[in-house]
Amino acid sequence: MRDQESGRSVGAERRLSTKEAAALLGVKPETVYAYVSRGQLSSRREPGGRGSTFAAAEVEALARRNRRESGTGTASGAESSVRTRITLIDTDRYYFRGVDAVELAARHTYEEVAEWLWTGRLRPGAAFHAPDAPVAAARRAVDALPEHAGPTDRLRVAAAAAATADPLRFDLSEAAVLGTARALVPTLVAALPPVAPGHRDEGPLARRLWGRLSGRPADEASLKVLDRALSLLADHDLAASTLAVRVAASARAHAYAAVSAGLGVIEGPLHGAASGLAHRLLLEVLDQGSAAPVITDELRAGRRVPGLGHRLYPGEDPRARALFALLEEIPAAAPALAAARDIVATTARHTPLHANVDLALAVFTASSGMPATAGETIFAVARTAGWIAHALEEYGEDPLRMRPSGTYVGPRPPRPLPGRGEEAHGGRGGW
Known part of the structure; x- marks a missing residue:
């Protein structure tokens, strides 16, 4: 079954063009590809398509992380500064x-x-x-x-x-x-x-x-x-x-x-x-x-x-x-x-x-x-x-108010389970 307006399969993953991803992230198209090269974003070239496409959910998650890092938002109730009268x-x-x-x-x-x-x-x-x-x-x-x-x-x-x-x-x-x-x-x-x-x-x-x-x-x-x-x-x-x-x-x-x-x-x-x-x-x-x-x-x-x-x-x-x-x-x-x-x-x-x-x-x-x-x-x-x-x-403050969120920069999930002796970086270890 297909959506009559977009032609996209109903329930399929929503994908964005490079221009759309750049607009959502607030960056130039060149920066979008820099995110890809650093492993922060994954791309896919659609059959018959002329450019790369990006999973909308992944782009939106990256945009949220960027906002947190730039100080425009906080996560988990954490505070970006500490109030003190001392x-x-x-x-x-x-x-x-x-x-x-x-x-x-x-x-x-x-x-x-x-x-x-x-x-x-x-x-x-x-x-x-x-x-x-x-x-x-x-x-x-x-x-x-x-x-x-x-x-x-x-x-x-x-x-x-x-x-x-x-x-x-x-x-x-x-x-x-x-x-x-x-x-x-x-x-x-x-x-x-x-x-x-x-x-x-x-x-x-x-x-x-x-x-x-x-x-x-x-x-x-x-x-x-x-x-x-x-x-x-x-x-x-x-x-x-x-x-x-x-x-x-x-x-x-x-x-x-x-x-x-x-x-x-x-x-x-x-x-x-x-x-x-x-x-x-x-x-x-x-x-x-x-x-x-x-x-x-x-x-x-x-x-x-x-x-x-x-x-x-x-x-x-x-x-x-x-x-x-x-x-x-x-x-x-x-x-x-x-x-x-x-x-x-x-x-x-x-x-x-x-x-x-x-x-x-x-x-x-x-x-x-x-x-x-x-x-x-x-x-x-x-x-x-x-x-x-x-x-x-x-x-006298709310408990656990200083609980920042980590900015994950590791390999993008999901990854296969490591085999026996495999190191965390993906290589093979000794027995």
């Missing part, structure tokens, strides 16, 4: 809940800044204390790790162990999560092994953390830098680790698990571990006495010079600027500061890049007798506050 980055400044973050960090301790991020309210004199049970569980787990375990390994294990000691961890109410937050941050610090014997866990969080990073006595000027670094690094909008935290919270993972998701991402050399690379570079410059040969080796090897440039700041990273100003007041930091300036000036002959917070952290850790991994520890502990703020915010 951090705004604007030119060369950034803000925590509308307040200049650098000014906030200059006037308040890390604990007070964390409370502001979590609640939008300041708690003067806020102090975090870790309960005995989660600290004991976290320390046992951390102590069982091999000696070569890195700081993020320890923090990740500590977070998981502390969760097992909290029977209320699945309560996602704001009050319960805030209680978890105020206990988890100091628990992570307490789980790290002290560097100097006889270290006592008392006083502000920065003082407790110092004893786990350096064997030197803590002077007030250095503690001020450490506390300021924690506050400045507490959040930075949707960095990779923060996005991971929000995805976990969107699935209603508890706060410990959400923080663990962030710790899993932060270990990358392009994120939390970047300060360690800058630390090592700084020590090499101090050893050589000049940045020129060190920068030459980095560029010759095709490596990016660590500690320089930031994709969100066209000028100097405001966090670096604030820390460098404090480090100027510490005589012991003078050689490392001079080396950092040499790195910036030498690299500027090739590419005009400003110092970022990783280089500022490297100056602090190198001049304080801390290992190269200390910056990673500071970053992770600091960012825990921001992660929890984002988890709290995400718990």
Whole structure:
């Protein structure tokens, strides 16, 4: 039976000409054939026909995918952007809940800044204390790790162990999560092994953390830098680790698990571990006495010079600027500061890049007798506050709102079932 108007068999697959497919896709006819060559579209030449034809359903599906990729639509209820009231980055400044973050960090301790991020309210004199049970569980787990375990390994294990000691961890109410937050941050610090014997866990969080990073006595000027670094690094909008935290919270993972998701991402050399690379570079410059040969080796090897440039700041990273100003007041930091300036000036002959917070952290850790991994520890502990703020915010949104659809670019189905030993790419494997 045939349709009287089109002459097409009733129930037959509807097919489009090249011109019709191009119009539906909003592209030129040449682009339609490019889709065919890339395997995104299949064509067929009809008997007696002068050109190729395309399955209408397949063309329509490709048009929908193209619209999703161009941001004109979403799928599966997923959101193309994340609503947040926590951090705004604007030119060369950034803000925590509308307040200049650098000014906030200059006037308040890390604990007070964390409370502001979590609640939008300041708690003067806020102090975090870790309960005995989660600290004991976290320390046992951390102590069982091999000696070569890195700081993020320890923090990740500590977070998981502390969760097992909290029977209320699945309560996602704001009050319960805030209680978890105020206990988890100091628990992570307490789980790290002290560097100097006889270290006592008392006083502000920065003082407790110092004893786990350096064997030197803590002077007030250095503690001020450490506390300021924690506050400045507490959040930075949707960095990779923060996005991971929000995805976990969107699935209603508890706060410990959400923080663990962030710790899993932060270990990358392009994120939390970047300060360690800058630390090592700084020590090499101090050893050589000049940045020129060190920068030459980095560029010759095709490596990016660590500690320089930031994709969100066209000028100097405001966090670096604030820390460098404090480090100027510490005589012991003078050689490392001079080396950092040499790195910036030498690299500027090739590419005009400003110092970022990783280089500022490297100056602090190198001049304080801390290992190269200390910056990673500071970053992770600091960012825990921001992660929890984002988890709290995400718990108030629709669940699973961050579920993007994949854009499938594999072979077009249907394909025959693979034979025994056949590889996924279509070749034959061994027995």
